[in-house]
Amino acid sequence: MRAASFSRLVPMSLALMWLLLASGLAQAADANPPPANNDEQAFLARAKSDNAVQIAMAKLALSKSVNPRVIDLANSIIQERTSLDMRLAQLMPNHDEGTGAVQSASATSMLTRLQSLSGDAFDKTFASASVKNHCRIISAYEAMKVSSSDVALRDLAHDAIPALRTNLTVAMSVLRSSDWTPSRHQEALSAVDSHAAKAPVFWEPISLVAAPW
Secondary structure, three states, rough: OOOHHHHHHHHHHHHHHHHHHHHHHHHHHHHOOOOOOOHHHHHHHHHHHHHHHHHHHHHHHHHHHOOHHHHHHHHHHHHHHHHHHHHHOOOOOOOHHHHOOOHHHHHHHHHHHHHOOOOHHOOOOHHHHHHHHHHHHHHHHHHHHHOOHHHHHHHHHHHHOOOHHHHHHHHHHHHHHOOOOOHHHHHHHHHHHHHOOOOOOOOOOOOOOOOOO
């Protein structure tokens, strides 16, 4: 009788052990997700660098512009990109914060150009650059939202896109503002509209938002 009871307990004990082992392995997998693939790593590096450039441009706007709409846009960009940067850092555990983000040649050129401008010329160039940049980076986040196998990265993209679109809307409203002198106002609008005409719209609410040019 005891032998029969023991023989029944052994398979049950083994089954329980296997269940506990499987549960532990699943938790370990969740705690240690697979490393990002090449496309995801490239996106994370690009997003990190883009945040640094946009924050630098926005801080420059705070120091040079007296246009309340431009100042509001700059403050919004700094707040949004700083928050986004913190979330990106969580997905880049091996990123050395001390090295800083690498700026592209075009970003460096834009910052240098902005340094040399003032008044309407600065405001127009800053707003126009913000529109172009947000169009490009929104497209990159949209791609990650669809293609990434990393749940955390997809969630980040899903959360980031609405805030990026909001700042894009504000930047475009600055360009369309009546605060510009007529000639510079038309020049600013033409610069953005000419880009938009060359590429298909990739999301609906704003007609000027086009795929990267």
